Amino acid sequence: MSNTIADEIVHHVKERQPLTIWSVLGNEYFLYCVSFISFLLIWHFIAAAGLLGLATPEATIKEMIRLMSVKLAGKNLFGHIWASSRRILIGFAIGAATGLPLGLFMALNRYVNAIVKPVFDLFKPMPPIAWISISILWFGIGEPSKVFIIVIGSFVPCVLNAYAGIRIIDPELYDVIRVLGGNRRQEIFYVSFPAALPALFAGIQISMSVAWTCVLAAELVSSRSGLGWIIIRGMKLTKPELVLGGMAVIAIVAWIFSAATSGIEKLLCPWKRGIKEL
Amino acid sequence: MGASPDRRVKIQVKNLTKRFGDLLVLNNISFDVADGEFISIVGPTGCGKTTFLNTLTKLIPATEGSILIDGKEADPKTHNLAFVFQEPTCLPWRTVRDNVAFGMEVKGFPKDKLEERLEYILKLVGLSDCANLYPNQISASMVQRVAVARAFAVEPDLLLMDEPYGQLDVKLRYYLEDELIRLWETLKATVIFVTHNIEEAVYVAERILVLSNKPTTIKAEVHVDLPRPRSLVDPKFIEIRKKVTELIRWW
Numbered sequence: 262m263s264n265t266i267a268d269e270i271v272h273h274v275k276e277r278q279p280l281t282i283w284s285v286l287g288n289e290y291f292l293y294c295v296s297f298i299s300f301l302l303i304w305h306f307i308a309a310a311g312l313l314g315l316a317t318p319e320a321t322i323k324e325m326i327r328l329m330s331v332k333l334a335g336k337n338l339f340g341h342i343w344a345s346s347r348r349i350l351i352g353f354a355i356g357a358a359t360g361l362p363l364g365l366f367m368a369l370n371r372y373v374n375a376i377v378k379p380v381f382d383l384f385k386p387m388p389p390i391a392w393i394s395i396s397i398l399w400f401g402i403g404e405p406s407k408v409f410i411i412v413i414g415s416f417v418p419c420v421l422n423a424y425a426g427i428r429i430i431d432p433e434l435y436d437v438i439r440v441l442g443g444n445r446r447q448e449i450f451y452v453s454f455p456a457a458l459p460a461l462f463a464g465i466q467i468s469m470s471v472a473w474t475c476v477l478a479a480e481l482v483s484s485r486s487g488l489g490w491i492i493i494r495g496m497k498l499t500k501p502e503l504v505l506g507g508m509a510v511i512a513i514v515a516w517i518f519s520a521a522t523s524g525i526e527k528l529l530c531p532w533k534r535g536i537k538e539l
Numbered sequence: 540m541g542a543s544p545d546r547r548v549k550i551q552v553k554n555l556t557k558r559f560g561d562l563l564v565l566n567n568i569s570f571d572v573a574d575g576e577f578i579s580i581v582g583p584t585g586c587g588k589t590t591f592l593n594t595l596t597k598l599i600p601a602t603e604g605s606i607l608i609d610g611k612e613a614d615p616k617t618h619n620l621a622f623v624f625q626e627p628t629c630l631p632w633r634t635v636r637d638n639v640a641f642g643m644e645v646k647g648f649p650k651d652k653l654e655e656r657l658e659y660i661l662k663l664v665g666l667s668d669c670a671n672l673y674p675n676q677i678s679a680s681m682v683q684r685v686a687v688a689r690a691f692a693v694e695p696d697l698l699l700m701d702e703p704y705g706q707l708d709v710k711l712r713y714y715l716e717d718e719l720i721r722l723w724e725t726l727k728a729t730v731i732f733v734t735h736n737i738e739e740a741v742y743v744a745e746r747i748l749v750l751s752n753k754p755t756t757i758k759a760e761v762h763v764d765l766p767r768p769r770s771l772v773d774p775k776f777i778e779i780r781k782k783v784t785e786l787i788r789w790w
Contacts, residue, residue, distance in 0.1 A: 433628045440596050440622040441645045441693065442615035451645065455632040532632045532673040 316502035321509060324502040333494065334485050342514055344486035348404065348479070349472045349518070352411025357468060360416040361461055364423025368457075369449060381420065389414035389471065390478045397483065407479035414475035415468035422467065426460025427453055459533060462526040469522060473515045488514070546573035549729050550613075550697055555604035557587075557594050564590050566754035567604070572697075572731065577723055579740035580733045582750030583787055588733050591755065592701050595731070596620050608696050619646065621690035623700040627682035629674040636661065636670035638685050642693040656692060663725065664688040664718070680711045687719065691726050700732045704739070716743055720767065737787070741780045742769055749786045759786045 285291055301318050308315040316324075328338040336344065367374040367381075392413050393406075400406035434452050443451065480489025488511050495503025527533065550572035557565040564587045572578055582588055593599045595606060597615055606613040613620070621642065629638045639660055643653045661667045664684055674682050683703055690698055704712045720743060723730055734740050740747050744763055751758040761783055765775055 431628075433624060433626060434630060436598060436622070436624065437628050437630070437641075438645055439598060440615055440620055441642050442617075442620070443645045444616075447645055451641070452630070455630070458632070530632070532634075532675065 314501055316500075316505055320502045321505045324500070325506040325510065328491075328506070333491065336486055338510070341487055341491055342510065345476050345480065345488045345511075346514065346518075348407050348476050348487070349411060349469075352408040352475070353415045353468060353472045355408070356412045356415030356472075357419050357465060359412075360419025360468070361423045361464065364420040364464070365427060365454075365457070367420070368424045368427030369453065385417055385421075389417075389475050393478065393482055396479075402483040407476065407484070410475045410479045411472045414471040418467035418471060419461075419464045422460050422464025423457065426457030426464070429460070430456045459526070459530055462522065462530070466519060466522055469518050470515065473511065473518075477511070546576065548572070549574040549576070549609065551607040551610075552595070553605050553607070555591075555594060555606065556602050557590060557599070558602045563754040565594060565601075566756045568755065568757055569604075570748060570757060570760075572729055575727045575729055577720075577730045577743060577745045578732065579744030579747045580731060580750060581735065581737055581740045581747060581783060581787065582755070583752055584735060586750045586752055587755040588735075588750065589701060591750070592622075592699050592731075592733055595697075596622055596699060613697075618697070619693050619695045621693050621695035621698045623683075623686050623690050623698070623703045625702045625705060627679055627686055629682050629685050631674050634671050634673055635666055635677065635681075635685050638674065639664075639666065639688045639692055642689050646693050648693075656694075660688050660692045663722065680707055680715065683707070684715065684718070687715075687722070691722055691728060694726075695728055698728045698730045700730065702734050702736075703732075705734070705736070712739070717768070719743060724767075737780055737783050738771065741776060741783060742771065747783055749783060761786070 304315065305317050305319075307313055308317040308320075325338060328341075330337060333341070363377065367377055389410055392410055396406040396409045400409055430453065434456060435448060438448055438452055476487065477489040477492075480487040481493055484490045484493075488507050491507035491510075492504050495501065495505075495507060548571045552568060552570050552572075555565055555568040556563070568591070580588065580591070590599070594601045595613075597606075597613065597620075608618050611617070629635075630641060633641060636657065640653060640657050643656065648656070658667075661670055664687070666681075666685065666688060669677060669681070674685070677685075687700075687703065690700075704715050707715065716739065722728075732740070732743055741763055747761040747763060748757050749759040749761065750756070761779060763779055765773065765779070769776060
């Protein structure tokens with residue numbers, strides 16, 4: 262291709278810099294390590310000094326490794342991780358499968374919006390955990406009541422983001438298809454849905470983190486399994502390493518969930534990626 | 540305002556009037572466009588150029604009057620209208636290739652014809668090499684070229700351009716104007732090109748319609764019968780440019 266002024270491609274890559282002491286010290290990943298190691302060190306010294314009733318990081322890690330083989334209430338650590346994850350996956354799947362389409366419908370159809378929105382706005386600010394009593398009343402203390410809390414928790418951000426995702430679409434994108442003579446169905450499938458996709462993923466991410474809050478709350482109230490129960494167990498036995506271990510494992514598993522969602526988003530929204538091989 | 544007598548009339552605009560409540564914006568505008576003609580429309584700022592275009596494409600309904608394409612009432616669903624907007628409008632989730640194909644997909648071109656024409660247009664506009672990039676990976680001027688390619692791809696009965704190069708620097712603008720002329724000569728489209736830049740209008744158009752202040756009417760018509768490629772410093776060119784400038788200045 263002739264290299265003309267109009268053929269410029271935007272470059273997203275940084276120039277490769279020579280390796281100096283400053284480039285190492287200033288490197289993002291190096292700083293990530295610094296941040297993480299200082300956190301562990303501070304934690305260690307506070308715990309070793311006997312302050313704040315904490316267990317040291319190594320005691321916490323040892324306790325978690327022990328739990329991988331020793332069973333607590335009939336389940337080892339992985340059993341408990343799965344117990345919590347399963348509740349989240351089921352609850353989140355139901356919440357998203359109902360919330361996202363509802364949000365899309367509300368944004369695309371003003372009649373649906375007019376009917377649903379007042380009630381939705383009423384329930385929106387209510388913390389999902391407020392539903393715990395009702396949930397136990399309706400579903401008992403088994404799995405369904407916990408899943409129900411998660412459904413409620415993940416439903417709201419899904420609706421909100423799907424709705425916003427459609428509403429913030431640049432009106433000019435609709436003009437493009439209208440001038441071309443596109444009908445309403447084409448407007449929705451060619452413009453609305455793909456344009457809203459990143460917002461749907463934002464909703465999914467928020468729902469995931471809300472779902473973790475909900476599962477914890479549900480497990481703290483009534484449960485014999487799950488990571489929330491491990492924390493309660495540690496509290497009752499006055500074993501800080503069990504409490505901290507439970508918290509650390511939650512952080513790691515929640516992070517994996519979030520990273521997996523980002524991975525799927527990158528796969529489905531390739532235009533949000535940077536340029537490879539440039 | 541008629542087109543040249545030896546050419547077939549493609550577009551007829553008859554008594555086009557648009558009112559927003561009591562505000563008369565377009566006042567009884569009538570003109571013809573010949574098949575394959577390149578028309579520029581210039582006018583003072585705020586004279587209703589955008590309203591004029593939006594009415595032509597039926598994005599907003601006209602209060603009175605009609606727009607006929609080949610003798611039939613214009614309708615985006617039956618006619619192939621194409622529009623290049625002031626802001627570069629590419630769909631960010633489609634690659635350059637899919638953006639150029641977008642109009643043809645909406646119009647329901649058969650698959651083999653679409654593929655063939657897509658390759659042809661990409662090659663003609665010189666976008667083949669970056670066909671798989673996304674709009675956020677190319678420069679703003681290239682995004683506008685994609686929009687122009689998309690507009691030409693649907694074999695438009697009428698191609699409307701609303702100050703498409705208004706936000707680009709001079710060097711790029713010259714380049715893209717030449718490219719536009721080349722595309723128009725190759726693909727034989729009927730073009731209405733709205734601009735506030737008189738030099739640009741004289742450079743690209745066969746005929747210039749000068750609009751008045753609101754309520755907008757067509758104030759004058761200027762034929763530009765200069766050979767192409769045109770030179771910006773040709774005395775005849777400057778003479779026409781001055782004439783159009785005077786027309787805009789003295790209303």
